[in-house]
Amino acid sequence: MVIVGAGECGTRAAFALREAGYEGSVTLVGKEPHLPYERPPLSKPSNGKVTPKLIANEERFVEADITLLTDDPVTSIDAEAMSVRLQSGRTIPYAKLLLATGTQPRALPVEGGEHAVTFRTLEDARAIFKAAETADRAVLIGAGLIGLELASALRDRDIGVTVVEVADRALGRAVPAELAEIIVAKHRDKGVTFRFGTGIDKVEPSSVTLTDGTKVEGDLIIAAIGVIPDTALAETAGLEVGNGIKVDDRLRTSVPDIFAAGDCASALHPFYGKHMRFESWRNAQDQGEAAARNMVGGDNAFARVPWFWSDQYDLGLQITGMPDPSHRVITRQLPNNARLLFHLADDGRLMATSGIGTGNAVAKDIRLAEMLIEKGLSPDADALSDTSVNLKKLLRG
Amino acid sequence: MTNWIDACAKDDIDEEDVIRFDHDGKTYAIYRSPDDEFFCTDGLCTHEQVHLADGLVMDYVIECPKHNGQFDYRNGEAKRAPVCNHLGTYQTRIEGDRVLIGLG
Numbered sequence: 001m002v003i004v005g006a007g008e009c010g011t012r013a014a015f016a017l018r019e020a021g022y023e024g025s026v027t028l029v030g031k032e033p034h035l036p037y038e039r040p041p042l043s044k045p046s047n048g049k050v051t052p053k054l055i056a057n058e059e060r061f062v063e064a065d066i067t068l069l070t071d072d073p074v075t076s077i078d079a080e081a082m083s084v085r086l087q088s089g090r091t092i093p094y095a096k097l098l099l100a101t102g103t104q105p106r107a108l109p110v111e112g113g114e115h116a117v118t119f120r121t122l123e124d125a126r127a128i129f130k131a132a133e134t135a136d137r138a139v140l141i142g143a144g145l146i147g148l149e150l151a152s153a154l155r156d157r158d159i160g161v162t163v164v165e166v167a168d169r170a171l172g173r174a175v176p177a178e179l180a181e182i183i184v185a186k187h188r189d190k191g192v193t194f195r196f197g198t199g200i201d202k203v204e205p206s207s208v209t210l211t212d213g214t215k216v217e218g219d220l221i222i223a224a225i226g227v228i229p230d231t232a233l234a235e236t237a238g239l240e241v242g243n244g245i246k247v248d249d250r251l252r253t254s255v256p257d258i259f260a261a262g263d264c265a266s267a268l269h270p271f272y273g274k275h276m277r278f279e280s281w282r283n284a285q286d287q288g289e290a291a292a293r294n295m296v297g298g299d300n301a302f303a304r305v306p307w308f309w310s311d312q313y314d315l316g317l318q319i320t321g322m323p324d325p326s327h328r329v330i331t332r333q334l335p336n337n338a339r340l341l342f343h344l345a346d347d348g349r350l351m352a353t354s355g356i357g358t359g360n361a362v363a364k365d366i367r368l369a370e371m372l373i374e375k376g377l378s379p380d381a382d383a384l385s386d387t388s389v390n391l392k393k394l395l396r397g
Numbered sequence: 398m399t400n401w402i403d404a405c406a407k408d409d410i411d412e413e414d415v416i417r418f419d420h421d422g423k424t425y426a427i428y429r430s431p432d433d434e435f436f437c438t439d440g441l442c443t444h445e446q447v448h449l450a451d452g453l454v455m456d457y458v459i460e461c462p463k464h465n466g467q468f469d470y471r472n473g474e475a476k477r478a479p480v481c482n483h484l485g486t487y488q489t490r491i492e493g494d495r496v497l498i499g500l501g
Contacts, residue, residue: 012478041445053445055479282465285478309463360451363462367453392413392455 001295002084002094004074004233006030008038009262009284010100011055014066016292026066027092029084031073034122035061040281042125043149044311050125077237079255096295099234099245099253099260100288103227103279108141112203116223119146131220135159139208139218141200143170145310147224148183152312154220155190162193162216164208169196173226174308176323176341179356186315227279229264242266244277249301251291259295261287270303271374272322280308305352305373307366316360320370321352330384338362342369348378371395399488399499407435407494415459415470417450418498425487426450427496428470430457435489436470437498443475443482 001017003010006028014028030036037052045051061068074084083093105118117128128150132138138154140147143165151161163170171180184194199211208216229244240246240254244266251259251267261267262284266277283306290302307320327343334340338357345351353369355362368391372379375395383389404418410429417440418425424440426449442449442461451462459470466480473484488499 015478360448360462363451364453367460367462367465390411 001026001096001098002092003028003098003100004084005100005102005230005262005264006032006036006068006070007100007102007262007284008036008055008281009102009288010098011036011288012285013098013100013261013288013292015056015060015064016289017296018064018066020293020296020298022296024095026064027069028061028066029069029072029074029086029092031071032121033071035068035070037122038281039120042122043119043146043153045125045129045153050122050129052122074233077233077258079237079258082257095257097258098288098291098295099239099258099264100262100284101230101233101245101260101264102284103229103263105223106226106228108200108203108223108225110200110202113223115203115205116141116208116221118223119150120227128220128222129153132157132159135218135220137162137218138220138222139164139216141208141221141223142225143167143184143194143196144173144224144226145171145175145308147222148187148312149310150222150224151187151192152190155187155192155313159220160191160193162195162218163187164195164198164200164210164216166199167196170194174323175317175319176329176343176354178329178341179317179339179354182339182356183312183315183317186313190313227263229266229277231264234260234264243275246275249303250294250299251287251302252294259291261291267302270301271305276306276322278306280306282307303374305370307370309363314358315356316358316362317354317356318362318366319352319354320366321350321373323352323354327351330381332365332385332387334361334365334387336361340365340369342379342384344378344381348381350377350379350384365391368392368395398501400501401490401497401499403492404437404496404498407491407496410435410496413454413456415450415452415454417448420500424448425498426459426470427489427498428454428459430471435491435496437487437489438468438470438473439485442466442480443484444480449484 036055072086137160140163201209231241234245245260249268266275269276309318323343330342332340338361340355343352379394413431415428426440428436447463467476473486490497
């Protein structure tokens with residue numbers, strides 16, 4: 001078994017192969033020089049230090065008899081010969097191959113875009129928080145989750161922050177407007193300046209010129225305008241791609257014996273009835289595990305709905321499912337200004353639930369809502385809005 | 398010798414739920430099981446120091462609110478990745494309507 005990509009997904013898959021009882025060889029190939037580490041903590045360094053949190057230490061790889069190759073990216077796949085070729089020239093044969101190649105940050109496609117740093121890897125995090133030690137003002141391009149988490153981390157260091165967003169609101173892709181407004185209000189309270197509805201004309205080493213002609217000064221300029229699935233390798237093997245590597249509900253690609261999972265995979269999802277690509281930590285884990293089981297003889301569809309969280313200042317946001325503006329929204333007001341939004345389809349089926357509160361105030365309910373969604377339930381709207389009704393009761397009927 | 402600490406009233410915890418209890422610079426999680434027994438574990442997940450009391454209790458399992466790591470709260474056993482280290486557990490005792498936890 002060969003796994004390409006030693007992030008959360010690939011690493012989880014390697015261990016899951018062993019947990020499934022597979023006793024043959026397992027090789028995990030990563031392009032970064034480090035032991036596999038968790039990415040979510042990178043935007044939340046404690047005490048100003050970016051310290052990698054390892055997914056597993058060296059000892060655990062040895063114990064599980066997983067061969068970990070770092071700093072040696074796979075450069076091509078030969079699907080006929082069933083082997084992969086590494087940058088070092090080494091060739092490794094496979095019986096089954098898993099592509100967990102993840103994503104790359106989107107580069108800013110404007111003049112001087114290279115002056116805006118991007119954020120994905122441990123090196124990126126170290127560079128940004130090192131620069132933050134001496135920076136006075138930061139310009140963050142993109143008001144998505146990564147951009148706003150960084151804004152929060154930089155404000156905690158008392159660095160001035162301007163967030164520039166081409167859309168007319170923050171978090172437009174993943175978060176309902178009502179919750180995005182709460183988050184933006186918190187950022188404003190903390191002193192962040194927002195410039196919505198304006199693009200970038202050009203970037204210079206210490207300023208950004210907006211499309212409306214204004215110039216925003218900053219000694220730290222970060223572009224967080226989304227990510228692109230890393231499909232280059234898949235394309236060398238002739239795999240079908242389209243917003244990610246196309247896989248079926250078993251996470252099999254269009255080429256036999258090659259699977260794909262995690263951020264790079266666009267999987268046929270039974271719940272949504274179409275191909276979906278998710279970019280969250282838990283999906284990376286879950287799909288990695290599911291692919292591993294199917295690689296060693298399992299035959300299970302991957303059907304989990306997505307779930308993610310984001311912490312900004314003292315606010316914790318959690319969302320499960322895919323909220324859509326077409327949904328009917330039922331609000332449940334919780335103590336201490338925490339709030340849940342239940343997103344219902346036309347037929348009353350619960351499709352998504354989003355929530356925000358201090359710390360992890362909404363975590364329990366979001367987790368229960370996820371189970372309600374996965375069971376395909378259509379809970380009574382009055383029960384959903386009634387704080388005295390425990391969601392657990394709705395789940396168990 | 399066990400040092401028994403009066404932690405809370407029985408009714409402070411809903412059935413099949415958990416609350417946080419801080420004592421002497423440490424944090425604990427106290428659980429009420431579906432069959433009305435009380436249990437106590439360390440308060441923080443062994444993975445990333447998240448308060449477990451914000452997590453969901455289903456039957457005898459507590460799930461971390463951040464990473465979905467799971468523990469059996471009766472014995473502290475780690476049940477699902479990413480957690481691999483077990484939780485410390487503590488004795489409990491009921492006196493009238495009070496829940497006591499045994500430390501030290």
